Amino acid sequence: MTIDLYSDTQTRPTPGMREAMARAVVGDEQSDSDPTTRALCDRVAALLGKEDGVFMPSGTMCNLVSILVQTRPGDEIIVDDQSHIYNTEAAGSAAIGGVSVAALRTPAGIYSPEQFEAAIRTPARTAPRSALVSVEQTTSFSGGSVWELADMRRIRDIAQARGLKAHIDGARLLNAVVATGIPAAEYADGFDSVWLDLSKGLGCPVGAVLCGSKDFVVEAWRWKYRLGGAMRQSGVIAAAGLYALDHHIDQLAADNANLRLLHEAVRDLPGLAFDATAGQSNILCFSVEGLGVTAAAFAAACLAEDVRVRAIGAYQIRATTHLDVDRAGVERAAAVIRAAATRFAERG
Numbered sequence: 001m002t003i004d005l006y007s008d009t010q011t012r013p014t015p016g017m018r019e020a021m022a023r024a025v026v027g028d029e030q031s032d033s034d035p036t037t038r039a040l041c042d043r044v045a046a047l048l049g050k051e052d053g054v055f056m057p058s059g060t061m062c063n064l065v066s067i068l069v070q071t072r073p074g075d076e077i078i079v080d081d082q083s084h085i086y087n088t089e090a091a092g093s094a095a096i097g098g099v100s101v102a103a104l105r106t107p108a109g110i111y112s113p114e115q116f117e118a119a120i121r122t123p124a125r126t127a128p129r130s131a132l133v134s135v136e137q138t139t140s141f142s143g144g145s146v147w148e149l150a151d152m153r154r155i156r157d158i159a160q161a162r163g164l165k166a167h168i169d170g171a172r173l174l175n176a177v178v179a180t181g182i183p184a185a186e187y188a189d190g191f192d193s194v195w196l197d198l199s200k201g202l203g204c205p206v207g208a209v210l211c212g213s214k215d216f217v218v219e220a221w222r223w224k225y226r227l228g229g230a231m232r233q234s235g236v237i238a239a240a241g242l243y244a245l246d247h248h249i250d251q252l253a254a255d256n257a258n259l260r261l262l263h264e265a266v267r268d269l270p271g272l273a274f275d276a277t278a279g280q281s282n283i284l285c286f287s288v289e290g291l292g293v294t295a296a297a298f299a300a301a302c303l304a305e306d307v308r309v310r311a312i313g314a315y316q317i318r319a320t321t322h323l324d325v326d327r328a329g330v331e332r333a334a335a336v337i338r339a340a341a342t343r344f345a346e347r348g
């Protein structure tokens with residue numbers, strides 16, 4: 001069987017999760033009368049220390065709606081240049097929200113508070129208005145690096161002082177929580193919008209929950225409805241989220257540990273290059289440029305040995321651990337990556 005490290009989105013609902021879904025009590029989500037969805041939103045809002053939450057079909061919609069609620073056309077948002085918002089959301093913020101993006105160049109997807117402050121526009125008739133800043137905790141295309149709480153707080157404080165809204169793309173926020181022991185509500189404290197993805201390491205088939213103040217959620221609901229995101233008997237999928245919060249958070253710690261194992265096993269290979277932050281959560285990125293091979297060719301060589309990794313750039317490979325890959329699978333993946341790297345180095 002293929003060991004699939006392409007993404008933590010590749011997880012399949014477990015038998016226990018499927019049972020919870022089958023038993024779900026349901027109603028009409030669009031009128032906020034699906035009890036299971038309401039319970040999930042309340043649960044995630046409490047976890048994140050926010051007043052309310054709204055169930056969304058995807059993390060992409062959480063980011064888009066957060067931007068739409070908190071900006072006006074012609075505004076500018078500030079993100080890192082490897083962020084999901086900037087690279088892989090089909091420019092939704094520009095296409096639908098009419099906002100431009102200031103993408104900060106970063107090592108490992110993490111910009112400094114000073115870099116952020118310098119990017120805020122001086123108010124002028126001729127300039128876009130800096131309206132929102134986003135922090136991606138943990139980073140996706142920058143190898144799962146984990147933001148320091150102190151940096152996030154300084155960014156939040158600068159945003160507040162300068163009149164910007166502060167947003168957390170928390171697709172994998174819980175991977176940071178289990179890596180550092182810092183509660184999710186601490187990370188989210190003072191941020192205006194924050195969300196969790198259920199369909200990544202938590203193992204659900206679909207869904208995300210976006211949280212903020214009651215007023216924010218009222219406006220988020222308006223955009224969700226407009227974008228066609230309102231649902232009916234969504235309790236069937238919300239039940240998977242509640243099940244995951246009860247049973248799969250410990251798994252994230254195992255995923256992080258498996259990723260460290262993988263990193264340790266391949267970090268010394270000549271020709272592979274890693275960021276200094278590599279190994280902090282459940283995603284490992286490395287360059288194969290030093291082997292004189294493209295990422296696509298390297299990924300194909302691994303796949304030929306039943307290990308699937310993802311080429312995310314000309315030379316950049318990404319491998320992600322999750323609940324469908326156990327320690328033995330990670331050990332085998334490490335052996336295949338080592339063998340492929342050694343073969344390419346010898347050919348070199």
Ligand SMILES: Cc1ncc(COP(=O)(O)O)c(C=O)c1O
Nearest residue numbers: 058059060084136140169171197
């Ligand atoms: C950091 C980050 N943000 C947002 C998303 C989008 O989430 P979804 O796939 O649920 O739309 C992803 C998905 O990979 C992600 O990694």
